[in-house]
Amino acid sequence: MKLSSFIHEELIVLNDDKIHSAEELFRKVSGMISDQFKLSRDEVFSSFMKRYDLGYDVFENRFALPHCRLENFNDLIFLIIKTRNKIEFSGGEADFFFFITTSNTGSNSYLKALAGLVRIIKDSGVELAEAGNTAEVMNIIKNSNVKLEEDVTVAEIMSREIFFAKPGQTVSHVLNIMKLKNLKFMPVVDEKNEYLGKLDLLDILDIAYPSYLFLMNNISFLNKLRSFEDFINKENDVLVKDVYVPANKGKKRIIRDDASIVELGFVFKKEHQQYLTVIDENDKVVGVVSMRDVLNKIIRA
Amino acid sequence: MEQILAVAIFIIAYFFIATEKINKTIIVLLGASLMMILHLIPQKIAFEHIDFNVIFLLISMMILMKILEQTGLFEYISIKLTKMVKGNPYSILSILFFLTAIFSAFLDNVTTVILIAPVAILLAKELEITPLPYLIAIIFASNAGGTATLIGDPPNIMIGSSAELSFIDFLINLGPVVLAILIAFAVIFYLVFRGKLVVTNKNRARIMEFNESRMIKNKTLLRKSVIIFTGVVTAFVFHSVIHVEVATIALGGSALLILIGKIDVEEVFKEVEWTSIFFFIGLFIMVGTLVETGVIKIVSSKMLEMTGGDIKLTSEIIIWFSAVFSAIVDNIPFVATMIPLVQDMGATLGAEAIKPIWWALALGACLGGNGTLIGASANIIIANFAAKAGHKISFFSFLKYSVPLMLLSVLISYVYILAIYF
Numbered sequence: 001m002k003l004s005s006f007i008h009e010e011l012i013v014l015n016d017d018k019i020h021s022a023e024e025l026f027r028k029v030s031g032m033i034s035d036q037f038k039l040s041r042d043e044v045f046s047s048f049m050k051r052y053d054l055g056y057d058v059f060e061n062r063f064a065l066p067h068c069r070l071e072n073f074n075d076l077i078f079l080i081i082k083t084r085n086k087i088e089f090s091g092g093e094a095d096f097f098f099f100i101t102t103s104n105t106g107s108n109s110y111l112k113a114l115a116g117l118v119r120i121i122k123d124s125g126v127e128l129a130e131a132g133n134t135a136e137v138m139n140i141i142k143n144s145n146v147k148l149e150e151d152v153t154v155a156e157i158m159s160r161e162i163f164f165a166k167p168g169q170t171v172s173h174v175l176n177i178m179k180l181k182n183l184k185f186m187p188v189v190d191e192k193n194e195y196l197g198k199l200d201l202l203d204i205l206d207i208a209y210p211s212y213l214f215l216m217n218n219i220s221f222l223n224k225l226r227s228f229e230d231f232i233n234k235e236n237d238v239l240v241k242d243v244y245v246p247a248n249k250g251k252k253r254i255i256r257d258d259a260s261i262v263e264l265g266f267v268f269k270k271e272h273q274q275y276l277t278v279i280d281e282n283d284k285v286v287g288v289v290s291m292r293d294v295l296n297k298i299i300r301a
Numbered sequence: 302m303e304q305i306l307a308v309a310i311f312i313i314a315y316f317f318i319a320t321e322k323i324n325k326t327i328i329v330l331l332g333a334s335l336m337m338i339l340h341l342i343p344q345k346i347a348f349e350h351i352d353f354n355v356i357f358l359l360i361s362m363m364i365l366m367k368i369l370e371q372t373g374l375f376e377y378i379s380i381k382l383t384k385m386v387k388g389n390p391y392s393i394l395s396i397l398f399f400l401t402a403i404f405s406a407f408l409d410n411v412t413t414v415i416l417i418a419p420v421a422i423l424l425a426k427e428l429e430i431t432p433l434p435y436l437i438a439i440i441f442a443s444n445a446g447g448t449a450t451l452i453g454d455p456p457n458i459m460i461g462s463s464a465e466l467s468f469i470d471f472l473i474n475l476g477p478v479v480l481a482i483l484i485a486f487a488v489i490f491y492l493v494f495r496g497k498l499v500v501t502n503k504n505r506a507r508i509m510e511f512n513e514s515r516m517i518k519n520k521t522l523l524r525k526s527v528i529i530f531t532g533v534v535t536a537f538v539f540h541s542v543i544h545v546e547v548a549t550i551a552l553g554g555s556a557l558l559i560l561i562g563k564i565d566v567e568e569v570f571k572e573v574e575w576t577s578i579f580f581f582i583g584l585f586i587m588v589g590t591l592v593e594t595g596v597i598k599i600v601s602s603k604m605l606e607m608t609g610g611d612i613k614l615t616s617e618i619i620i621w622f623s624a625v626f627s628a629i630v631d632n633i634p635f636v637a638t639m640i641p642l643v644q645d646m647g648a649t650l651g652a653e654a655i656k657p658i659w660w661a662l663a664l665g666a667c668l669g670g671n672g673t674l675i676g677a678s679a680n681i682i683i684a685n686f687a688a689k690a691g692h693k694i695s696f697f698s699f700l701k702y703s704v705p706l707m708l709l710s711v712l713i714s715y716v717y718i719l720a721i722y723f
């Protein structure tokens with residue numbers, strides 16, 4: 001089914017100048033949805049707010065895709081609001097909102113809707129933002145020809161803000177970035193930004209625990225360990241190239257951006273990874289995807 | 302024609318084993334298959350040449366070792382003794398040396414060094430000294446210690462099985478000379494490394510802080526393992542009296558320990574070094590083909606002709622030749638080839654008369670492993686450990702220890718054989 005079949009002109013509001021906050025936005029949406037579909041306004045509102053607390057990504061600095069899930073509800077409702085001015089939204093600013101309302105159990109239809117909307121934003125975001133009236137918005141969505149069966153790809157859930165580590169950098173430098181940006185994982189690339197492998201906190205811990213220790217059954221007899229104590233002194237001397245895990249044929253720890261979520265989960269399990277580097281068709285690194293992305297954006301989306 | 306083909310395949314296989322370019326197990330399995338495909342040996346006869354006494358002894362001992370190893374007993378003993386000598390670096394050197402020798406008399410050498418070397422590196426790092434003296438001592442102790450018993454080194458297992466020599470035969474005949482060699486090595490190590498291992502009192506105190514009692518996580522399994530292992534070794538000692546083969550004892554012991562230790566059968570079987578087992582299987586078939594095609598008979602009668610059936614001369618040649626040969630290439634295929642040769646000579650000279658030749662072969666082949674860094678698997682493993690710990694042992698720097706020590710140990714053995722048996 002076409003996504004446009006689910007969207008109706010009466011559920012599109014453009015250039016609303018009365019909305020200045022996320023809360024006002026959700027009040028407006030809840031009102032519209034409850035009037036049209038005979039639902040409890042409070043329930044819809046609290047569901048939107050509950051989900052909002054978990055945070056959203058803002059695409060292209062203006063688009064957001066808030067959604068709510070309702071108990072005892074078996075439908076899929078889309079609603080579009082464009083505010084006159086950008087409002088603060090989930091740590092960013094946005095003025096173009098696609099709202100999705102689904103059943104509590106319908107994660108599948110939600111994912112499909114999400115994938116479809118992301119595609120529309122990607123393909124026709126500029127036209128949508130410039131649309132002068134609701135009919136124009138409808139046309140753009142119709143012409144995009146996006147179907148609801150589209151599956152979510154890695155590109156849609158990955159994080160595009162990437163911090164790279166380079167082989168010549170010191171571990172100390174990398175640890176600083178990890179601390180500052182709250183990272184556990186970094187792709188390692190060469191001077192041409194080509195993927196070489198990965199580096200995570202556990203790999204860095206190798207400095208403190210040399211490989212011979214792992215041949216012992218346990219080291220519970222030790223309270224002190226020199227290599228552990230030397231860790232702080234060593235972090236300035238040890239380079240990324242000494243500790244990172246290079247990609248090899250068996251475990252590359254990468255995934256293509258157009259891979260499905262099904263494949264992503266499979267690679268996570270098969271390669272025993274929590275993080276993967278995302279590459280595009282030209283083998284260029286375009287993002288990082290984690291198990292947490294799957295949890296936040298899919299399982300508990 | 303058959304003989305030429307068999308010898309050609311054998312030599313080509315040997316060449317590849319020596320160059321270590323391709324996995325040696327694959328080489329012997331391919332060689333064995335080729336010999337059977339070319340009908341140099343019928344499959345039925347080929348399989349009869351696989352010495353299952355050796356195969357099952359190896360598998361069973363690997364299983365027993367894996368279980369015993371999990372208990373943390375070996376590390377516990379090493380740490381305990383180290384603390385008893387208050388972290389003195391020279392006493393630690395002798396503890397590691399003799400402990401390795403004793404362990405390797407009952408475990409295979411590779412297992413022994415994998416158990417002891419990490420402890421040695423850890424101790425050296427904590428004491429802030431180079432681990433090289435410890436690691437070098439461990440290499441020599443593992444190869445020499447393994448020479449003393451029937452189960453200490455694969456060549457002995459093969460010789461014991463083919464020559465029907467008992468555990469006690471090995472211990473009585475090889476034990477004294479191995480002890481003499483170990484003492485000589487220990488004295489030399491002390492003299493060589495004297496003054497080179499200086500440690501601070503503070504670092505010794507770090508060793509004293511080790512809490513080894515925390516190492517044993519599963520006391521029940523430890524108790525059961527020690528009981529079974531002691532039972533197995535005791536049965537080894539009396540196997541010729543109770544008329545039960547060593548492989549049977551080890552097989553029964555390992556199965557019993559799996560049962561009472563509540564060990565996951567699948568997991569423990571995964572721990573068996575199947576590549577080594579199949580290396581033996583392939584090798585037995587290839588050597589069996591040489592026997593069946595009559596090649597061995599020709600070579601042994603030539604050897605008898607050359608030595609005039611003089612057992613003393615043959616022993617002298619064999620001990621030196623096998624030592625030098627084993628220092629350069631893997632001693633297992635060498636011993637596997639020598640066994641039917643010696644057996645064939647025994648057919649002419651009498652099984653009892655050729656016993657010194659067996660001891661010469663065992664001593665030469667096992668001690669030869671000390672000759673170079675690639676002379677035995679245990680040496681290669683230690684070199685890898687050392688490199689990973691940031692202390693490279695180069696092939697040539699090792700030679701300055703290995704050649705004199707190997708020659709000394711073979712000389713001691715040579716004098717011993719001449720003095721005791723002739």
